[in-house]
Amino acid sequence: xxxxxxTKKIMELExxxxxxxxxxxxxxxxxxxxxxxxKGLLNSAxxxxxxxxxxxxxxxxxxxxxxxxxxxxxxFKKHLMADARKAVDELGxxxxxxxxLVVVENTPKRHNVVVCTLCSCYPWxxxxxxxxxxxxxxxxxRVVRDPRGVLREFGLELDDDVEVRVWDSNADVRYMVLPxxxxxxxxxxxAELAALVSRDAMVGTAxxxxxxxxx
Amino acid sequence: xxxxxxxxxxxxxxxxxxxxxxxxxxxEWRARMFCLELSYTQPGGFNVDxxxxxxxxxxxxxxxxxxxxDRWYWRDVGVLANVGWVSIDELASGVATSRPxxxxxxxxxxxxxxxxxxxxxxxxxxxxxxxxxxxxxxRAKFHSPLGATRLPRYVRGHVGVIEQYHGWHVLPDANAVGxxxxxxxxxxxxxxxxxxxxxxxxxxxxxxCLWESYLERE
Numbered sequence: 001x002x003x004x005x006x007t008k009k010i011m012e013l014e015x016x017x018x019x020x021x022x023x024x025x026x027x028x029x030x031x032x033x034x035x036x037x038x039k040g041l042l043n044s045a046x047x048x049x050x051x052x053x054x055x056x057x058x059x060x061x062x063x064x065x066x067x068x069x070x071x072x073x074x075x076f077k078k079h080l081m082a083d084a085r086k087a088v089d090e091l092g093x094x095x096x097x098x099x100x101l102v103v104v105e106n107t108p109k110r111h112n113v114v115v116c117t118l119c120s121c122y123p124w125x126x127x128x129x130x131x132x133x134x135x136x137x138x139x140x141x142r143v144v145r146d147p148r149g150v151l152r153e154f155g156l157e158l159d160d161d162v163e164v165r166v167w168d169s170n171a172d173v174r175y176m177v178l179p180x181x182x183x184x185x186x187x188x189x190x191a192e193l194a195a196l197v198s199r200d201a202m203v204g205t206a207x208x209x210x211x212x213x214x215x
Numbered sequence: 216x217x218x219x220x221x222x223x224x225x226x227x228x229x230x231x232x233x234x235x236x237x238x239x240x241x242x243e244w245r246a247r248m249f250c251l252e253l254s255y256t257q258p259g260g261f262n263v264d265x266x267x268x269x270x271x272x273x274x275x276x277x278x279x280x281x282x283x284x285d286r287w288y289w290r291d292v293g294v295l296a297n298v299g300w301v302s303i304d305e306l307a308s309g310v311a312t313s314r315p316x317x318x319x320x321x322x323x324x325x326x327x328x329x330x331x332x333x334x335x336x337x338x339x340x341x342x343x344x345x346x347x348x349x350x351x352x353x354r355a356k357f358h359s360p361l362g363a364t365r366l367p368r369y370v371r372g373h374v375g376v377i378e379q380y381h382g383w384h385v386l387p388d389a390n391a392v393g394x395x396x397x398x399x400x401x402x403x404x405x406x407x408x409x410x411x412x413x414x415x416x417x418x419x420x421x422x423x424c425l426w427e428s429y430l431e432r433e
Contacts, residue, residue, distance in 0.1 A: 003259035003298055005392045007216065007361050010272040014293050018277050020303045021292075025285040026244040031309030032292065033251060035301060038311040041256040042321050049324035050250035051241050053331055096334035100381060102402075117223030117367055117423075119267060120283070125334065129249075132235045135283045141225040144369065145407075148415050153231045164407075164419040168223065170365045171400055171424035172337035173381055205233070 059128035060199035062093050063176055066126065067202065068193035070103075071181045081105065084176070088126065097124035098174050104167060105178040106204070111162050112177045113151065113204030115143045116169040123174035127202060134203065144168060154205040177204040184210050216268075216361050217368065219275035224369040224411060245284040252287055253330070256318050258298040263335065264391035268363035269293045337390075338397075341383035345399035345427065351377045352433040353403060355425060363391035366429045369421075374433050375405040378422055386426050399427045 021028055036042035066088055070077040080087040084101040101123060104112040116122065117140050122130035133139050143150045147164045151157075158164065167175045179201040185193060188210075200206035222228075239246045252266075259265075270290040278286060295301040300315045347353060355370040365387045383397040390396070402422045407414035410421060 001259050001298070003265070003393070005265065007268070007272060010269055010293060010297060011274075013296055014269075014273050014277070014289060017292055017296060017303065017306070018274065018289065021306055025248075025282060025288060028306070029244040029248045029251070029284075029288055031306060032288065033247060034309045035305055035311055036251070036255050036295075036321075039300070039314050040321060041300070041315070041318060042251065042254055043323055045324045046254040046322050046327060047247055047250040048241055049327045050253050051239070051246050053327060054246075054250070055239060058331070094331045094334070095336075096331045099334050099336040100338060100384075102379070102381075115223075117369070118220055118365060119270070125331065129239070131233075132237050132283075133231050133233050136231060136235070137222060137279070138228040138231045141222040141228045142231070144421050145224045145411050145413075146415065147419065150231055154233050160416060164416065165404075166419075166421045167402070168367065168421065168423040170367055171381075171387075171426070172384055173400070173402070173424050200233070 054124075054129055058094065058096075058125055060197075060202065061194070062091075062125070063123075063127045063199070063202045064194040064197035065091060065190075066093075066103075066176070067178060067197045067208075068190045070178055071185075071193055072190050077178075080178070094125040097122065098126050100173045101126065101176065102167075102173055103176050103178050104165065106180045108180070109162055110165060111151075111158055111204065112165045112167060112175075113143060113147055114167045114169060114175045114177060115140060117141070117144055118168075118170050121169040121174065123176055126174075126176060127199060131199065131203075151205060154200065156206060176202050179204075179206075179208045182208050182210045216271055216364070217359055218271040219278045220271045221368045223367050245282070248284045248287050252291055254322050255291070256321050258294065258300060259393070261335070262391065262393070263337075264363055264385075264387040265393075266290060266294065267387070268391045269297075271363070337384040338381075339383050339385060339395075341397055343383075345380050345401075347377045347380070347399070347401060347427070347430065347432070349377050349379065353377060353425075353430040354433045355403070356429055356431055358429055360388065362388065364388045366425065367423050369410055370403075370405055370423055370425070373405055373409055375403040375409075378402040378404045381424065384426065386428065401425055401427070401430070403430070
């Protein structure tokens with residue numbers, strides 16, 4: 001079907017919708033779901049299935065496995081830095097919102113942090129849904145301009161001689177940070193290492209230590 | 216468009232609260248709204264660039280005062296009302312008074328695993344060489360259309376250096392309105408001190424992804 005696409009008309013329509021509909025989002029979303037089911041445009045069981053996927057099947061545990069493998073296996077790390085998508089395919093992870101995956105590596109002199117200033121783009125298949133703070137106006141507006149100040153709000157203080165690189169996921173490219181391996185982790189195997197890697201460390205708002213469990 | 220969504224570098228927002236988390240379950244409206252968006256039959260087919268643009272058309276005051284997933288609601292009812300598939304009365308009551316014709320069956324739960332496995336990809340298989348290579352100095356054009364674009368305001372007019380080439384990707388500006396026009400896509404590094412007069416450290420950099428037509432050789 002041909003969809004009319006005029007920005008000015010959509011702006012007027014959005015104003016009109018907002019001025020006529022009730023304020024409680026929970027009620028509106030419920031009404032929308034039942035309306036779309038009645039119209040043959042939606043199957044509620046499909047929503048339930050997606051919720052199961054994002055609750056149980058994809059999440060930062062996937063990314064943590066990638067990080068732990070990169071720390072333990074030099075050939076895998078080389079492959080990951082050169083073509084992250086193909087390297088991650090070896091681990092059997094899905095591709096939703098991660099078809100164009102790029103991994104950026106933290107070093108003692110370089111710290112990477114990821115944002116989407118225009119909305120909330122994030123590598124779902126590898127890291128799950130973005131945390132609430134990642135979608136917040138505060139993070140989106142400020143981390144490109146004052147990354148050191150924002151990282152301090154996460155309890156992360158960077159030395160002046162560390163270069164900060166902020167990656168804006170405003171296109172279809174999705175970034176994951178490869179954090180530095182903690183210095184006292186030599187004896188740990190891949191599963192033990194993965195358990196240390198937090199979601200925030202893969203966005204670049206935390207470091208990995210051997211004292212705290214990942215989230 | 217110069218909308219409220221284009222927030223990179225704006226002053227006035229307060230500290231980030233890293234402890235804020237929202238529940239995600241089958242009975243939680245935010246989770247249902249998020250997954251509804253992945254499940255309903257979209258008029259004209261799923262077009263992420265159109266969806267993003269419609270969200271950008273939400274009035275700025277509504278954008279700033281609505282929950283993240285409530286903004287998804289306003290976007291999706293806009294997408295549906297734009298083609299007459301839903302009316303304001305129906306949205307208020309939750310009761311259908313008409314039914315769109317020839318829309319096929321809605322996405323079944325069995326289709327979820329295929330979508331999860333494959334996702335969508337804006338990359339297209341084009342063999343032509345890109346105009347720029349890593350290390351080239353480029354200037355982001357002063358490009359500010361009323362329609363869709365993914366050129367963030369904060370780099371417009373500024374000079375950066377090509378960092379990575381990502382292959383050919385459909386241009387959101389054109390794809391949003393149904394014109395698939397792939398272009399080379401690059402990560403471009405900008406020195407923070409070239410973008411902000413109050414940048415903290417001279418070596419810090421910001422890397423947005425920019426399509427070739429957003430750039431000119433410097």
